[in-house]
Amino acid sequence: MTTNSWLTALQENGYRLTSARRAVVEKMAHTRTALNPLEVYDQTRAACPGLGLVTVYRTLEKLEELGLIQRVHQPGGCNAYLPSAHGHQHLLICRACGKAEYFEGDNLDEFFARVGQQNGFTISEHWLQLFGLCPTCQAK
Numbered sequence: 001m002t003t004n005s006w007l008t009a010l011q012e013n014g015y016r017l018t019s020a021r022r023a024v025v026e027k028m029a030h031t032r033t034a035l036n037p038l039e040v041y042d043q044t045r046a047a048c049p050g051l052g053l054v055t056v057y058r059t060l061e062k063l064e065e066l067g068l069i070q071r072v073h074q075p076g077g078c079n080a081y082l083p084s085a086h087g088h089q090h091l092l093i094c095r096a097c098g099k100a101e102y103f104e105g106d107n108l109d110e111f112f113a114r115v116g117q118q119n120g121f122t123i124s125e126h127w128l129q130l131f132g133l134c135p136t137c138q139a140k
């Protein structure tokens, strides 16, 4: 379902869907783990031998442009992606394996408003990512 709506969005934006691009879309639509382009490539090429790394980069770029995936911060930089959350959500990301969980709700608005005030800023949005170890990685 998700994959189909993503494919439709890409087509409507003039993106031609080759089987290689489809494979990348399929991967990103279902991942619960933040993936960088190289990881997407590694995990997709077995099912799709014609896939090239450039295609992975371009497809990820396009998906990000359409707001279907979001870039997440990682220790090595901001080049890993996850499916975009529906509405305002926060992220928990495992430092070891990249597994991500979304969580909603916060009582942080007051805190953010105060930080803004102290620095003469008006705060219009925030983006929150928490890092740690997921249950699986804690057990290792």
Ligand SMILES: [Zn+2]
Pocket: 094, 095, 096, 097, 098, 099, 133, 134, 135, 136, 137, 138
């Ligand atoms: Zn983990």
Ligand SMILES: [Zn+2]
Pocket: 088, 089, 090, 105, 106, 126, 128
């Ligand atoms: Zn929030």
